[in-house]
Amino acid sequence: MGSPSSASDLPEPAVRRRTGGRAARVRGQVLAAVGELLVEDGCDSLTVDAVAGRAGVHRTTVYRRWRDVGGLLADLLDSAADDSWSPPDTGSLEEDLVALNQEVFDALADGPTLTTVLITASFRFDDAARALSRFWDDRHARSAPVVLRAVARGEAPAATDPRAVLVTATAPLYHELLLLRTAPDPALPRRAARAAAAAARAGALTAHAPAPAPTDADADADG
Template identity: 75%
Template sequence: MDADAEASEETGHGEGRDPAAPRRRTGGRSARVRAQVLAAVGELLVAGGYDGLTVDAVAERAGVHRTTVYRRWRDVGGLLADVLDAASDDTWRPPDTGSLEGDLTALNQEVYEALAGGPGLTAALIAAGFRSSEAAGALSRFWEDRHARCAVVTDRAVERGELPAASDARALLVAATAPVYHELLLLRAAPDPELPRRAAAGAAAAGRAGVYAPLTGPFPSA
């Protein structure tokens, strides 16, 4: 990761700067190149999936030389990692349907639609995570962010009395969504429109049964 990572300090110190720290030039041309390249990545990805995404194709479509892309992003994984980081500052919120099972079903529906229709962006990013450690890291950050935002789903369910207190939001969310990813991505099963609802219902039932509450008794010790 040598793109971005601009330190916010060492701007006006003048004298006491580290001689081994070159000042980045992030304005003007560099910013324009970056924007062109990231746009080209997105366009090529929706056009031809992961397999159509080569460094050469990106450079050509961005109107930039191959070497520039190699030096700044190293490989396709680095490109996707940058795209993912740049697109993660969106305003996504989990759905609020009024019930735990409804929220989880709606979440699964989003996952289902992102994965069911052919070679989509999501599948390409996940596939990239198996090739590039940079893309894998960006994916982990992306998912961590999504899980943090989804914690409110569990909180609301606890308030409604649908779940025992102190239920593990992450485990519940994984239980609900993992079957959808597993069926469509790993097992490559034929898309079943009932899958989102059924996986959500399973996770919700397990949650109601207290599987994701670490302690079922009233004594938190031991």
């Protein structure tokens, strides 16, 4: 997915330079500077003064509009909603999920990237954490047609929950590459997508998935 991982959890949040006046130009310059500095030096070295210097604007301009580093990070994440990203349409649920996962994989595997730095920064700044949640909501909403089309084709039950499918497909990538920092496995995007598609077909990812039937072992334990 468009990360911060482009729906997938989204490819990198894109900073789009807008036309339409000085305020828009300044915002574009400042957010571009934030992204460049994050990739170059990470979050620890990001300061309002450094951003102002890189963007070529006065520090008071940055303080007045963004207040602090958290505000800058939040606006960079929010700017991703301005892009035109949309999910793939391959005609197959599994292949759509593979394509989404490949975007996430590419955004996470060759680190540090803007995506990985922004996710890490969200654990330190409340404004960035809230903005990252908005980013995921946006990407999941844009990616929902992948699942809705699959339901219409009869690949998954009518009650299939799009968000559950997307999270199931992409979570292994974030877990392996971002949390465990394991060596990138090119087969991971397809493996995770196949598992999510199989779970969706089996009805395990519906909005009200039924509880598993009790087994003999459960009965013995209760007795």
